[in-house]
Amino acid sequence: MSEKDSANAYWKTNLRIITWSLVIWALVSFGFGILLRPLIAGIKVGGTDLGFWFAQQGSILVFLALIFFYAWRMNRLDRQHGLGEE
Amino acid sequence: MDQFVINLIFVGASFALYIGIAIWARAGSTSEFYAAGRGVHPVTNGMATAADWMSAASFISMAGLIAFVGYDNSSFLMGWTGGYVLLALLLAPYLRKFGKFTVSEFIGDRFYSQTARMVAVICLIVASTTYVIGQMTGVGVAFGRFLEVDNTTGLLIGACVVFAYAVFGGMKGVTYTQVAQYVVLITAYTIPAIFISLQLTGNPVPALGLFGDHQASGEPLLAKLDQIVRELGFAEYTAHHADTINMVLFTLSLMIGTAGLPHVIMRFFTVPKVADARWSAGWALVFIALLYLTAPAVGAMARLNISELMWPEGPQGQAVSVETIETDEKYDWMATWQKTGLLGWEDKNGDGRIQYYNDTSPDMKARAEAEGWQGNELTNFNRDILVLANPEIANLPGWVIGLIAAGGLAAALSTAAGLLLAISSAVSHDLIKGAINPGISEKGELLSARLAMALAIVVATYLGLNPPGFAAQTVALAFGLAAASIFPALMMGIFSTRINNTGAVAGMLAGLVTTLVYIFLHKGWFFIPGTNSFTDADPLLFTVKSTSFGAIGAAINFATAYIVAGMTKEPPEEIRQLVESVRVPRGAGAATDH
Numbered sequence: 001m002s003e004k005d006s007a008n009a010y011w012k013t014n015l016r017i018i019t020w021s022l023v024i025w026a027l028v029s030f031g032f033g034i035l036l037r038p039l040i041a042g043i044k045v046g047g048t049d050l051g052f053w054f055a056q057q058g059s060i061l062v063f064l065a066l067i068f069f070y071a072w073r074m075n076r077l078d079r080q081h082g083l084g085e086e
Numbered sequence: 087m088d089q090f091v092i093n094l095i096f097v098g099a100s101f102a103l104y105i106g107i108a109i110w111a112r113a114g115s116t117s118e119f120y121a122a123g124r125g126v127h128p129v130t131n132g133m134a135t136a137a138d139w140m141s142a143a144s145f146i147s148m149a150g151l152i153a154f155v156g157y158d159n160s161s162f163l164m165g166w167t168g169g170y171v172l173l174a175l176l177l178a179p180y181l182r183k184f185g186k187f188t189v190s191e192f193i194g195d196r197f198y199s200q201t202a203r204m205v206a207v208i209c210l211i212v213a214s215t216t217y218v219i220g221q222m223t224g225v226g227v228a229f230g231r232f233l234e235v236d237n238t239t240g241l242l243i244g245a246c247v248v249f250a251y252a253v254f255g256g257m258k259g260v261t262y263t264q265v266a267q268y269v270v271l272i273t274a275y276t277i278p279a280i281f282i283s284l285q286l287t288g289n290p291v292p293a294l295g296l297f298g299d300h301q302a303s304g305e306p307l308l309a310k311l312d313q314i315v316r317e318l319g320f321a322e323y324t325a326h327h328a329d330t331i332n333m334v335l336f337t338l339s340l341m342i343g344t345a346g347l348p349h350v351i352m353r354f355f356t357v358p359k360v361a362d363a364r365w366s367a368g369w370a371l372v373f374i375a376l377l378y379l380t381a382p383a384v385g386a387m388a389r390l391n392i393s394e395l396m397w398p399e400g401p402q403g404q405a406v407s408v409e410t411i412e413t414d415e416k417y418d419w420m421a422t423w424q425k426t427g428l429l430g431w432e433d434k435n436g437d438g439r440i441q442y443y444n445d446t447s448p449d450m451k452a453r454a455e456a457e458g459w460q461g462n463e464l465t466n467f468n469r470d471i472l473v474l475a476n477p478e479i480a481n482l483p484g485w486v487i488g489l490i491a492a493g494g495l496a497a498a499l500s501t502a503a504g505l506l507l508a509i510s511s512a513v514s515h516d517l518i519k520g521a522i523n524p525g526i527s528e529k530g531e532l533l534s535a536r537l538a539m540a541l542a543i544v545v546a547t548y549l550g551l552n553p554p555g556f557a558a559q560t561v562a563l564a565f566g567l568a569a570a571s572i573f574p575a576l577m578m579g580i581f582s583t584r585i586n587n588t589g590a591v592a593g594m595l596a597g598l599v600t601t602l603v604y605i606f607l608h609k610g611w612f613f614i615p616g617t618n619s620f621t622d623a624d625p626l627l628f629t630v631k632s633t634s635f636g637a638i639g640a641a642i643n644f645a646t647a648y649i650v651a652g653m654t655k656e657p658p659e660e661i662r663q664l665v666e667s668v669r670v671p672r673g674a675g676a677a678t679d680h
Contacts, residue, residue, distance in 0.1 A: 011669055018175050025171045029164045029341075030334055037326060046297025047306025048324040055160035056382040057293060060167045060375050067174045067371055071364035074179070078361070083670040085359050 010081040017073055021066050028054055028062040089422075089484050093232050096488030097495060100270050104496075107263045128362045132369025134261045135353045137268035139370070140377060141217075141501030142224020145271060146494050147558035150472030152385035156315075156323035160382070161337040162558060165565075167371060167378050168337070169344020172573075174367035177345055178354040180580045180668045182363035186355065189348045189572060190516050196579040198661055199587035200521065205594045207516040209571035210348050212602065213564050214505045214512075215542055217347070219613070220560030221502035222248075222550030227470045227557070228494040230426040237427050238551060244498075245547040252503040252510075252539055267496045272376055274493020278477040278486050279380045282387050285480060292383035300390075311386055314393045317401035319447030323386065329629040336562070339636030343565025346573030348512075349504050360671035388476050395479065396442040396464060405439040405463075419478030423471055430466035435459055469556045506539050513538035554609040555633075562633040563605055570597035570639025578647055580669070583662045589651025597643030601635050608632035 032040060037051025045053045078084035144166065152159045184192055190210060194203025222241060225248060230240025276292075283295035287307055300310040312322045321327050344350065353370075354363045395417065396406050411417045411431070423429035431440050435458055442464040443450055453459075474494055477486045514535035519526050526534070554560050571594050578585040578593070585593075608625060609632055610617040622631040630638065667673070 007666065007670055014669075021171070021175055025168065029168050029337065033160060033164055034326075034330065034333055034337070046299075047308035047310070047312075048297070052157055052160075052308075052324050053297065055157060056163055056296075057379055059164050060378055063167050063171050064368065064371055064375060066171050067364075067368040070175055071361070071368055074364060075361045078671050081670075083672045085361065085671050085673075 006081050007083065010077060010083055013077060014074065017070065017077075021070055024062065025066060029059040033059050089487060090234060092484045092488040093491045096485070096492040097232060100492040100496060103266055103270070104263050107266050128357065128365040129369050130261060130265060131353065131357055131362075131366045132371075133268045133373050134264035135350065135366065135370035136373035137264040137271060137496075137500055138353065138504055139350055139501075140268075140271065140374060140497055141561065142221050142228070142494070142498035143558040143561035144374075144377060144381075145275060145497035146224040146227060146473050147220075147470050147556050147561075148473075149381045149384040149388070149476075150469035151556060151558050152382055153389040153472055154467075154469055156321065156386075156389075157326055158328035158333065161333055161340065162562075163378055163382060165337045165340025166344060167374060169341040170367055170371040170374070172341060172345040173350070173354070174364060174371075176577055177351065177573075177580070178363040178367050179360045179671065181351060181576070182354055182357060182360050183668050183671055184355075188355075188511075188516070189351055189576070190512070193575055193579065193590070196661065196664065197575075197585075197587045197590040198658070199591065202575075202587055202591050202594070203516065204521055205591050205598075206572065206575065207512050207520075209567070209594060209598050210512050211509055212598065213343075213347065213567040213571070214349075214509050215546060216567060217561055217564035218502055218505050218509070218542060218546040219549045219553060220557045220564065221498050221505070222546045223553045223560060224470065224494070224498045224557040225502065226550060227426070227428065227468070228474060228491065228498055230428070231423065231471070231474055232491045232495070234422065234425055236425065240426065241547060241550055245543055245550075248499060248502045248506070249540070249543050251499055252506040252543075253536065264500065267500050268373060270496045271493045272373070274489045274496075275377050275384075275473075276380055278480065278482055278490060279384050279387075281482050281486065282391070282476070282480045283383060286387055286390065292387070293379040296383040296386055307390070308386065311390050311393075314390065314397075314401055318393065318397075318442065319444035319450035323389065332629045332631055332634050335630060335637045336634035339566045339569050339634055339640075340562060342569035342573045342640050343562075343567075343636055346568035346571070346576070347565070348568075348572070349501075349508050351576075352508075384473065384476060388472055388479060391479050392467075393442070396440065405441045407439050408433055409438065411440065416481055419475050422478070423475055426471070428466070428468035428471045429475075431464050434461055434463055440464060506542055509542045510535040510539040549613050552613075552615050554613045559633060563609070566601055566605065566633060566636025566639065567598065569636035570601035570643055574640050574643040574647065578644070580665065583665050584656065585647055585651045586654055586657045588654045589647040589649075592650040593643040593647030596646040597639045600642050601639035604635045604639070605632045 032051055033055035040051055041049040043050040075084070148162050151162065181192060186192055186195070190203050190206040193206040194200065222245065225244035226237050226241030229244040230237045233240060233243065279292040280290050283292040284290055286300060287295035287298040288301050289295035289298045296307060298307055299305065300307045303310050308324050312324055316322055354366060357363050357366050397403065398406055411420055420429060420431070433440060437458065440463045441459050443462055445454065445462040474490055477490055514531045518534050519531055554563065574597060575590050575594050578590065604626070606612065608618055608620050608622055620626045625631055
């Protein structure tokens with residue numbers, strides 16, 4: 001595989017990882033936290049419902065997990081494609 | 087010991103610590119001043135970023151806004167943390183690979199245009215100045231309370247301290263000072279929260295206590311809070327009342343704005359490697375999350391405490407008497423805060439009691455008439471005082487109160503000074519040296535930097551006296567401006583090879599101007615009170631408040647850039663190569679300035 005193809009494949013994979021990460025990012029905040037809150041309102045969490053928990057706690061915890069996952073995944077991808085820093 | 091003396095000791099000691107570290111760390115390394123963070127571990131860099139980022143808005147203002155509104159203000163929590171995901175995935179690694187020091191330099195090079203660079207500088211100055219106004223509001227509250235003077239005097243004294251702090255300058259660049267500020271800030275925020283959570287729920291972790299049981303009644307804390315505020319005619323704490331479209335747009339504006347603010351982005355330019363830029367964003371969010379996971383608990387618990395203090399027999403019993411407020415030491419905080427002019431009460435019906443309820447609620451009408459109430463008597467409760475007053479409200483020991491004063495000042499001063507430095511370097515370095523007068527002497531550049539800083543603080547102080555909103559709301563406007571102007575340009579610069587110089591300039595201008603005009607229409611032209619044509623209660627566009635317009639401004643920016651770029655010449659080949667090289671980490675090397 002030429003260097004250019006490798007860079008293209010790397011970028012495509014990166015875009016796919018970003019897209020999925022952002023889907024989850026939107027789902028836990030705009031989704032569970034706001035728009036989908038009525039759908040999960042039946043699940044009770046300490047005096048309120050799961051949507052409230054996602055809006056004030058859960059979304060932040062998922063954001064953290066997403067960033068660390070992305071860093072780990074991309075650093076691995078760098079090495080796989082030989083595009084990491086020396 | 088007198089509370090004033092305790093506050094003085096805590097604030098004085100924290101300042102001595104920062105200055106001490108600045109002097110110690112400064113010796114032998116002037117390069118640190120410019121490239122704070124290079125060669126610094128991602129964890130340390132993350133902590134410094136967190137201190138830089140968390141300002142008066144996060145520390146002083148946010149929990150108060152959540153406390154008095156409840157669920158609907160969750161936007162602040164999701165918005166100001168969710169932006170880090172965008173930053174980590176869409177900007178940080180690529181800007182680090184690019185390897186320059188400022189945002190406007192990237193925009194100028196990527197869009198091969200001096201005009202683009204200048205437009206970016208103007209966008210940065212507008213957003214940063216708005217941000218400083220919000221900080222000054224917070225500084226005024228903190229100094230007013232700490233020096234026991236009225237809010238205006240507090241603000242003027244605070245402005246002088248911020249100015250001195252920013253001119254002293256070097257402290258800002260030193261990462262270890264910021265680490266110390268973070269430690270002071272987070273300790274000050276968490277300790278009172280832990281005490282209060284223990285008092286109310288028996289759980290030492292506030293974020294868990296929020297969903298725990300209220301010990302006095304045995305009911306879940308949030309259910310108890312909902313019940314009390316409902317009985318006083320207020321909107322239920324956990325329920326969704328806000329307009330959904332506005333809430334989504336507001337959250338999105340804060341997220342995009344986070345990823346478009348220069349002083350945050352800059353921190354990722356200077357980490358040693360691209361991989362570190364990715365980790366650094368994560369560590370920054372870890373340290374930010376420690377405060378953000380606690381803030382909703384602080385808000386809810388303070389609201390409960392205040393309601394119970396005002397209605398010691400419960401909402402159905404008798405309200406607290408004026409005599410109790412004046413004599414019982416549990417109510418001392420009301421007198422201290424009254425001095426700042428940010429808290430006020432008035433026995434309107436002369437029954438010797440202070441009824442705190444929602445006098446606009448139709449549900450309260452019958453009871454108010456039956457008991458002869460003539461309106462809510464807790465007439466003024468500035469949202470920005472809540473966090474600082476919280477330890478006093480919960481009757482915590484004096485040293486906790488001193489600690490929170492030091493923490494609030496650390497948060498407001500570090501961010502305000504950082505922003506002033508960003509503004510002054512944008513004016514002197516990018517605007518004057520880069521465009522107006524390239525032959526300016528180093529002395530002249532330094533002088534113009536100082537003048538720009540002085541001008542910015544005068545403007546911010548003047549507008550801070552009549553702020554367009556509570557600290558966090560004003561800061562939200564700054565995020566809207568950054569969201570509409572900078573973020574789209576950066577993102578298109580990395581993810582599209584087709585956007586050219588004309589497209590980027592047209593996009594940034596369209597985003598900035600529409601957002602700025604929308605804000606001015608609602609908050610007054612140049613934030614001068616009384617010159618607005620609309621209010622946020624009855625906005626121009628559907629239900630979109632001025633704080634939420636940033637997301638629409640960003641969409642306008644993207645659309646304009648794509649249309650204009652599509653109609654004009656493609657970028658040259660070397661720009662395509664630049665974009666492709668930015669996308670892979672290999673060959674990053676050290677960040678270089680010019």
